[in-house]
Amino acid sequence: MNRSTINLQIISVAILMLASCSNRDTRQIVHGDAAEQVYVPPGEYDEFYAFLSGGYSGQVTVYGIPSGRMFKEIPVFSQYPENGYGYSEETKPMFNTSYGFVPWDDSHHIELSQQNGEFDGRWLFVNGNNTPRIARVDLTTFETVEILEIPDVAGLHCAPFITENSEYLVSGTRFSVPIPQKDVPIESFKENFKGLINYVSVDPEHGHMELAFQIEMPGFNYDLARNGKGPSHGWSFLTSYNSEQAHTLLEVNASQMDKDLMAIINWKKAEECLAAGKFTERTTSYYHNLHDEASGIVKSTELTTTKILDPKECPDLVYFIPVPKSPHGADVDPTGEYLVGNGKLSADMSVYSFSKMMKAIEEKNFDGEFDGIPIISYEAGLHGIVQKPGLGPLHTEFDGRGNAYTTFFISSEVVKWNVETKEILDRHPVYYSPGHLTIPGGETRKPNGKYLLAMNKITKDRFLPTGPEMMHSAQLFDISGDKMKMLLDFPTKSEPHYAQIIAADMVMPNSKKFYPIEENTHPHVTLGEGNSRVERDGDEVHVYMTAMRSHLAPDNIEGLKVGDKVFFHVTNMEQDWDMPHGFAMQGARNAELLVMPGQTRTLLWEPQKVSVFAFYCTDFCSALHQEMSGYARVSAQGSDVPLKWGLNEELRESQQAANAFYDQAKTNAGK
Amino acid sequence: MNRSTINLQIISVAILMLASCSNRDTRQIVHGDAAEQVYVPPGEYDEFYAFLSGGYSGQVTVYGIPSGRMFKEIPVFSQYPENGYGYSEETKPMFNTSYGFVPWDDSHHIELSQQNGEFDGRWLFVNGNNTPRIARVDLTTFETVEILEIPDVAGLHCAPFITENSEYLVSGTRFSVPIPQKDVPIESFKENFKGLINYVSVDPEHGHMELAFQIEMPGFNYDLARNGKGPSHGWSFLTSYNSEQAHTLLEVNASQMDKDLMAIINWKKAEECLAAGKFTERTTSYYHNLHDEASGIVKSTELTTTKILDPKECPDLVYFIPVPKSPHGADVDPTGEYLVGNGKLSADMSVYSFSKMMKAIEEKNFDGEFDGIPIISYEAGLHGIVQKPGLGPLHTEFDGRGNAYTTFFISSEVVKWNVETKEILDRHPVYYSPGHLTIPGGETRKPNGKYLLAMNKITKDRFLPTGPEMMHSAQLFDISGDKMKMLLDFPTKSEPHYAQIIAADMVMPNSKKFYPIEENTHPHVTLGEGNSRVERDGDEVHVYMTAMRSHLAPDNIEGLKVGDKVFFHVTNMEQDWDMPHGFAMQGARNAELLVMPGQTRTLLWEPQKVSVFAFYCTDFCSALHQEMSGYARVSAQGSDVPLKWGLNEELRESQQAANAFYDQAKTNAGK
DSSP states (O other), X not given: OOHHHHHHHHHHHHHHHHHHXXXXXXXXXXXXXXXXXXXXXXXXXXXXXXXXXXXXXXXXEEEEETTOOEEEEEOOSSOBTTTTBTTSTTTGGGGEETTEEOOOOOEEEEEEEEETTEEEEEEEEEEETTTTEEEEEETTTTEEEEEEEOTTOBOOOEEEEEOTTSOEEEEEOSBOEESSOOOOOGGGHHHHEEEEEEEEEEOTTTOOEEEEEEEEEOSOEEEEEXXXXXXXXXXXXXXXXXXXXXXXXXXXXXXXXXXEEEEEEEHHHHHHHHHTTOOEEEEEEEEEEEEETTTTEEEEEEEEEEEEEOTTTSTTSEEEEEEESSEEEEEEOTXXXXXXXXXXXXXXXXXXXHHHHHHHHHTTOEEEEXXXXXXXXXXXXXXXXXXXXXXXEEEEEEOSSSEEEXXXXXXXXXXXXXXXXXXXXXXXXXXXXXXXXEOTTTTSSSOOTTEEEEEESOOGGGSSOOSSOXXXXXXXXXXXXXXXXXXXXXXXXXXXXXXXXXXXXXXXGGOOOOOOGGGOOOTTOOOSGGGOEEEEETTEEEEEEEEETTEEESOEEEEEETTOEEEEEEEEOOOSTTOOEEEEETTOSSOOEEEOTTOEEEEEEOOOSSEEEEEEOOSOOSTTGGGOEEEEEEEOTTOOOOOEEESOGGGHHHHHHHHHHXXXXXXXXXX | OOHHHHHHHHHHHHHHHHHHGGGSOOOOOOXXXXXXXXXXXXXXOOSEEEEEEOBTTOSEXXXXXXXXXXXXXXXXXXXXXXXXXXXXXXXXXXXXXXXXXXXXXXXXXXXXXXXXXXXXXXXXXXXETTTTEXXXXXXXXXXXXXXXXXXXXXXXXXXXXXXXXXXXXXXXXXXXXXXXXXXXXXXXXXXXXXXXXXXXXXXXXXXXXXXXXXXXXXXXXXXXXXXXXXXXTTEEEEEEEOTTOOOSOHHHHTTOSSEEXXXXXXXXXXXXXXXXXXXXXXXXXXXXXXXXXXTTEEEEEEEEEEEEEOTTTSTTSEEEEEEESSEEEEEEOTTSXXXXXXXXXXXXXXXXXXXXXXXXXXXXXXXXXXXXXXXXXHHHHEEEEEOSOOSSEEEEEEOSSSEEEEEETTTTEEEEEETTTOOEEEEEEOSSOEEEEEOTTTTSSSOOTTEEEEEESOOGGGSSOOSSOOOEEEEEEEOSSSSOEEEEEEEESSOOOOEEEEEGGGTGGGOOOOOOGGGOOOTTOOOSGGGOEEEEETTEEEEEEEEETTEEESOEEEEEETTOEEEEEEEEOOOSTTOOEEEEETTOSSOOEEEOTTOEEEEEEOOOSSEEEEEEOOSOOSTTGGGOEEEEEEEOTTOOOOOEEESOGGGHHHHHHHHHHHHHHHHHTTO
């Protein structure tokens, strides 16, 4: 029996165990007060925001905890017809990459900004796995405001792990590739394929991201990471699999060795090497797309250089330590001393000691090297082993009381254990096959050990069925006592991989209600209905339109021609919370615009035939919403129908009276 | 003070009342058992499916009642990067229209299929408001399987109202337009703009839709409708606004008259006229897009003729009756005798009697005519008036115990009243400004009067804030007793307009778990990993790929060239519930594919540069999901790198052993 056959047996056992899940009695005995614990009565608020990555939706979803109610889907990496993100002229540039306009990605890991190892509630970062990118969401507006492409990597799964003062977002390539890219046989993997570990700096005032440097690494599959905190601040820890450097059938070929390698990186040392000029500047191509809040416009810039550090040229920058077997998560405990390596095919879990690893480095207690990078002796760096914890450990978080909680994919459970003693304290089944779990602040120096959320990969029989395609399930636990208590089962949109949970009072007070119209710097803003107009410039037509309860101005437009490019620049004149207006044009090969109060958004319409087209507001905004509509007349190319627009002239005076009434109404309402 | 000034005052009062909402104490005293009533313990199921239209998302969402948990978003009228709907080659044709590829719409009204005036749980129909279309969702797969465009109308808001044996889906134009379309001044509205009321037949066996006939109507804005049941079976009732026939500033100009007109249509008479050849056939263009379940491919067909009925040529086909003032909903009670006209600017509500209207028609008790269509005397058709019910009545449903429930947009409340006596029995505030409400079966002959769901237009302070853009709120009531009890507040995705709620046991037993692979007739299906291959045909390359835990085959591809059109035909070989695989290619200007078990989906990739590209499975499918990946080598145009593909050859044998293990595993699990 050869090694690969043994591996196949392991896989088959896993499959068998998975299949057997469906025979299990899934009814849970839930504690009597679970209903009360998760119920948020009408008019009251959830205690926490949970931000879940959208996985193959490419977005981020926002849920309330403990209620499990979804409050928002924030479009990030994928087109979102619902509000025109990626369809409007202002937001299309957010999808620019060195590959062109890429309308989709696969978002995996949420990282909230931190100061002193605690969440500060300012920004949310999330990675695009497929076409390597990192995005920033502003937590005052809940909008994606920046996307930075990461060059010369493939599969940015291992991202965007944040340092404890938001100095850097650390990421690693999941799929090594030729660097720079070239036309080489895939079987020349070991010779030509390399990995990169990337450090993106975060501007402390505005949050802007910049690719600070990249470290050239052996061609492994870098998978997950965490950064140090407290005593381990200044270091990063990245798991990898496929130290076999296989390029086909990884299921078998990347599961050959008993241990893979975790990279241990001293980024303070990287800063020294950069300062000393010990780097090479490489020419490449990657895009930086930045949203300007005042104008609402995304500006896209191609960047062409990156700084590369070579571990050989910068000694003490990178070490490895072995981790059994095909590790997935790398998790640092709140003290910053302990580091858990979750080997997904390992029968136990290795817990490392940061101080022991430092001592081993100092004493050069190495067990060989790989491509010149010293491998710290496994035993020398080990704090200890958690014996027989479960099957398929993936991820660990912490409660701030000395306990760790680990998900086990194959045995479908969450296991609680003591970090210091490695003793198992409790285990609870989940339905089924959990990936990540999250605890509020569970990766920071100050976890709030009240709740734990397990995000499960297999849903099957948890909810009313919805055909072959189902949402994934999350399960909420109360972990405030000695034993975990399951409270709630709720479906989650698309496939959340990781999530972070933050106290509502860290975010809620800063949430914007609308955009002040006096700050609107959009070049095509219409300030006041009296300025609404239509301008022609060759075959480009610009409609300067306002939206206000309950009409669009202008609402009758004539003189458009087949073949024109008509830009509708719609300014929402409202200055009130929850008063968006929408704009849609019949037959447009485009999505709608959803325009927030004070904002300007632009829809490009290229009418294809002679017709009178209807347009209207798509958001039910008032009792007379159904009346908020208009017509655009499109004539043949070469027609002499003059450009003309307006509201009904004889009613303009009454309209002004209506505006006065409305202003008065706002005054009366104390706005 | 002229009429338009009076109207503006009404509007201003409405705005003031709306603004004052925010000063209200929103805390509700909820009955002590509300938490228990809405809590569905882990492992148990909700009692009802609620299908909510997605409004400006263009989709349909599925929630559980009473828990308020979202189980699925079904993509219908808009591109959905999450699973590749509207991006994959198979599904792109679903968006074909006479205007070209339209990737978005605005879905408003859910209609579940009926037999004998009760839901039968087979199909769901929903309208596209912007580019007029009707879609059908199959309730065994929860997938959109058909979209039919409706020609020569604009704004298909008034749709797709179903008759009690699913004979027809009735719809009306919201915005009248020139018919046929032509280049005319918008101010020639009264002369040139007409309405159409459309009847789409539903094939009783397969659900296929066909445009049976259209009735040419005066140029009003047809808004909402219901069909008769029991004694009124064979009749349709459609509200309209803008009987003023204004074309600009409808907010004022379409609110001039005290009463608008409801159309009363005898569709049995229409069938007689059609049979007698009393119609004209008009040449036009509209698309019919139909999904074939066996192949998974949508086929798109352009249709070019439509049958038009003219009320003048088909006497007794259409009548009008006046409704005060700017009516919105038209709702028929379970007995089929009573019809509620909800005049959104009216201070009271008119309830009509079907038998009295029939008597008035018989006795020719008319109050003039419009364009040759007789107007039934308001008083003659009236059952009675609900006095001072609230402000801004929009929609009414029924509990099957003789009671009606109406939403009031301006006064933000739901009011319960007795249909026979018109007496008001209860009122309950909602937060804020409800549009539709729905009761399980509340539009059918057999309502289940246990719950009522109000769908609100203003969310404001109901949930943790998410910046300027928020989801809408729904509020669930227990209506089983004399007084309505508010149970739960939950956010709903995008803007649900209408919803229908159906008992879970009508749908759940028929829900498909996967597609039998032996029934897959896709022309590019790969049946068995041994058949995976790559074929070149000029600059088109077809990759016949299989996906199975935990590898893609082939996973190494060489010989692709810049400028090729590479079609990845991915067949998911699994035959197990909840085992989708995804497929994504780095840098593709496309979304991912999410492939259900037994299904084939195709991604078109046009590589733009010389590189080795990574691809992978996007759905975390097994413990070795991270290993489910591969590489595609792209060479320069004109390169002589030969086409080559495969898994690692020396491991093919072991792989066959793995397949045998897997088959055994499935057998063991009783599949």
